[in-house]
Amino acid sequence: MRNRNILALTLAAAATLAAVPAAFPAAAATAANSRTAAAHCPQLSKKLSWYGDNRAHLQRMIDERGRCSHPRLGHGEKRPVAAFDWDNTVVKNDITDATIAWALHHDKILRPRSWKSTSKWMTDAADRALTKACGTKVPVGRPLPTSTDTACADEIFEVREDGRTMSGAAAFAGTWDHRHTVPQYAWVPQLFAGHTVRELESYAAKARKQVLAAPVGATQTVGTHEIPGYARYYPQQRDLIRTLKKAGFDVYIVSAGSEPVTEVWAGGKDGVGIDREHTVAIRSVLDRKGRITTWNQGCGDVPVNKGEAIPYIDGKRCWINQEIYGVKGKQAWHKQDRAHRIALGGGDADTDVTFVGDATGAHLVLNRNKSEVMCRAYDDADGRWLVNPMFIEPLKQNPDLYPCSTSAYNEHDGDKGPVRRPDGSVVPDQRDSVY
Template sequence: MTTPTPPALPRLDDDARWEPPVRARLDAFLAACARELAVAPGRDDAPFAVFDWDHTLFHGDIGDALFVHMVKNDGFFRPLTWQDTSPFLTHEAVDALAGFTPRDSARLPGPGGSGLAREMVSIYLHHRTSGGAAAFSGFNPETTHPSYAWCASLLAGHTPSQVADLTHEVMVHLFDRPAGATGELAGLHGWADWARQAIPMINLANRLEAAGVPVWIVSASPQHVVETCARHVGLDPVRVIGVRSRLANDGRLLSRLETCGGHDGVIPYDLGKRCWIQRIICGRTDPCLERSDDRTRARLWFAAGDSDGDLAFLQDASRLRLVIAHRDNRAVRMATGNEDGRWLVNPPFYGA
């Protein structure tokens, strides 16, 4: 009797942009996952992996790009008051925005709206009005990035399908731009105006799923934006946690955002990502910001991110953690130090 040939173990595609020791460690991890889960499928403590989106699976920041695109193309609906768009806008920011807001246009910035465009982009990118006043206050920097929350709130009035269409427009624009291109609007300039898929990271996500480890994307960009991005690269949009807007009865987005853990203003950012992972993926009704519970940590086998806003869930991963060294930060330094032997660090996959 012929012994059946065991299925091939998942391995990463050949790509010279992986650091050789990193690739070897990931291939060994994939093989170990496949072997372990083949023996015990459907286990109660089923593992999962978490990836950040911006600068991890995607070379760029889709939330930033969407915000600028909406400002350039009069894409935002005019709010009744600017205070409705964020509880963290300062009086100076509200006054600066209101001073340029047209009364006869349902869309913003509206005709001749360069002044409002400048204020909106300055507040979003720099957290200051064009006059230099602080634009946000009163937020917890460990659970909220006020610009990211503001972008999601400003999508109020759109349907999820409209947000998906807008996201496609933005992605087409970014992919058509040459690497290194920068943007300019209303006298402001210098932000990245290009993006690419991080193909090796998408390949890693697919190989993890082939090994039996479901992949979740947890991002501080808007929910329906990241769902669209996930679908574009072949990942399951059902397993996306982004900044979630509440919905009106007619299905349109409201300016009010969902929160987590009984705390106001907790979006999937830094400690907020930990909270949302416990709540949505693990079904905890009492998620904790300060520390993940043992069961969640045991199930979170792998995590990948690039920034300090990812550090909490990176630290919670029990088996392996990958940091993309997009810039020098605490996450990169912790991965480089590798005190417990479970950290990996790789340069960004430019050219992907």
């Protein structure tokens, strides 16, 4: 994990913390100065299938923003940035779910002193349900027998997956900014409190091996929950990342998962070759012994916290602005000028809509029928939104119109409202057309 020395600070001492505009129908001359130059532009593989003319649009953006048109990138000229969400954007299925499932199957969750202490928003009902299901016989700090205790595994996974107990009671309550965090996402690294980063990385690596070996379509059972039992790197996204890097882009992963888990999947030749320095996810504060705590590093004007500012919706913008462009304080939550925004953003869900929308060159969205991001994508206000079906097991067409004009926008207080363009006009309801 990046900045291990910072993360290892005690809680008391923890720190509080392009480009020329170019639309897709740009003039042909912007791609390269000659056929000879164009021949040396890194090319996306033509053997890999993309929807419609998405490959051509992406290639044009790469040529315009990359070293094909800017040979001094990295040598006096600032590199353009591409940023991708991880789960269901670069890989099929959710690596956090895979890691939690593996941990539950192998008794790797440690009993907390109290379940309520694991999240500032946990309800009394969830605390009671988890305590009843998992018991109090296991000493605090020792592994719970979740491989055989179906009730305990069920309750933990239900809280993580749906923010509810098995009886249907709300697991989290209180006040939080719904565009900065969601408690059950923040709870994942908190669930691994007491483990070292290296231990969590080893669990993620073993889970990764298991789900990559499973056949496409495989499922697994956690308690009584049936979830996907396989994962795959999308070849198209691997190729896109490879091509972007060859063309001189700095490529980042920005995920709402736990950072050690994301780093295991993103790095190395068998991943997508994105190192720790270019991986941004939920960053846990470590104690003096290097163990994960229930505290996280902060973003913008939010200091060390209990989950209030994770890379989630507007939080992804904050983390990109802070970690990539060095924007500090409240300003990190705001949209920056073109010189301090990414060229390409890729995502699949409402959690990604803000940073993907901030991109100046292309907004790539994999269609998972998530309303807010699909409203933005289909409205295509700047002509740079690219919608692609998932490359593996794509969803069928959403039979309903996306409710863009009424309830697709995720408000800060948790309510739903209309999606608006920068000029304040309301996006009309959109039909699902790319599937």
